[in-house]
Amino acid sequence: MKRELGISLYPDHSDPKKDRTYLEQAAKLGYTRLFMSMLEVKEGKQKVKEKFKSIIEYANELGFETILDIAPAIFDELEISYDDLSFFKELGAAGIRLDEGFDGSKEALLSYNPEKLALELNMSNDVMYLDNILSYQANQPFIYGCHNFYPQAGTGLPYAFFVSCSQRFKKYGLKTAAFITSQTATGGPWDVNDGLPTLEMHRKLPLELQARHLFATNLIDVVIIGNAYASPEELAAVAKVDRYKLSLGIEFNANATELERKIVLYPKHFRRGDITENVVRSTQVRVKYADKPNPAHDEQQEFQVGDVVIGNDAFGKYKNELQIVLKPHRDPRKNRVGQLPANEHFLLDYIKPWTKFEFVAK
The missing domain is CATH 2.40.100.10 (Cyclophilin-like)
Structure with a gap:
């Protein structure tokens, strides 16, 4: 599977001009995935739509695939339903990430949404969650996997657990993603930000070394910088990483x-x-x-x-x-x-x- 690089943006905590500049820098270096969190939205449907649609449309012009991180509470906040995902399509998103799951049958139905949005599942649990969803005959080409990131020092995944969780997705040939953390960026979704890696062992390592490691595992297809904004030097160093050969x-x-x-x-x-x-x-x-x-x-x-x-x-x-x-x-x-x-x-x-x-x- 083709391997990709991604960045993250947090429109509820960032400057739109800086977001655009960051997107431009990353696009020129070959980054193609954009992770955006909607877990913090509290301004109502119209305001949220204006804020997110503007940046997503610009990202689309630059060639990014945008996945929105959502949770059940967001649907109540925005007064929308899981049975109608057209709101996210109107924003220009390519998919939604379910930070919290359902019973398997619900996810399988969601994977057949008429908007053709990808359904990205939380990979950071070593349980039969994915197997359950697929047993309900989910639309597998539209199922992705993505690990969590962990803002609090000491709470990231241990490596052996990460491997076990990731293997549950890779055995089905699904597209997988995980996060690395910039050593200079400070932006994130919460008021605690000790870095935003998936793996605890990565928290203090150089950004490009984290990327080389994730690709070396052969378990991760998309490496996403979790915090914003990584420095131009970090972006360039990660972009130079060979995604297919150990360096x-x-x-x-x-x-x-x-x-x-x-x-x-x-x-x-x-x-x-x-x-x-x-x-x-x-x-x-x-x-x-x-x-x-x-x-x-x-x-x-x-x-x-x-x-x-x-x-x-x-x-x-x-x-x-x-x-x-x-x-x-x-x-x-x-x-x-x-x-x-x-x-x-x-x-x-x-x-x-x-x-x-x-x-x-x-």
Whole structure:
């Protein structure tokens, strides 16, 4: 499934001019999903329509797919019915996200709404909710999944739980989404905003690293920045992330040669299928650069987890093979050329047999 990037806006707490500027910045970088919260609306149907329709229509012009986050209380506030979703269609939305669910039969009926709005379900519960809905013969192409975000520090999902919840949706091939959090943005739906990630482990990580991680899980199709407004630098960094191939940061040693930098930044690394526990081996570079000499340097110390090493001239046929260290060891036939940043070591768990990967210089 095609993978996407998204941003979030909160019209009840934001400046319309800044919203438009933010949309423009994101659109130019290839963002295509817009999450908007309606959980806080309290101004009546007409006022809400004016506010939301203006920004959604502009987002549509820029190529965004807009999903509105709603809850049962919103229908009472706006004096509309779940049996008639035309109000959201009039706003220009492509779908609605049900922050709270019903009995399964209701969601299945909603998925056949004549407005052809997508029905996005809350993914952050490890129960048979989706299975129940689909058992009522729901209109599956119009069913999406999206995790919650968690404004309070310490309340985000633990990783194992996130995986279990997400797998319930991915096994049906549904489009899935989750949130990452900017380290500079302050906008959100509530008066508490310690960041807006889905995963607690992401709360203090760089934004682009969070995105790389979610895509690496192969469980999430749409990565959405939960808070507004991410900085231009953050937006650009996330936009550069390869959505389909694992990318690892590398901090080069000062002694790394031009040849070694070329080897590291080769864009087509993959781990051998016959794996070892000690290192990740990328062997095609030794073939590509077989005739290039590589004198020894930084070869005497004990290599540590996350170190990136390359075979030197003493390594015979394995000269210029790239390896990522998984277990500490010594081998003077290898040069230490750099290391993964400490906060990226967890990404090593995603390098499976035949996994394709690349490095991004830090």
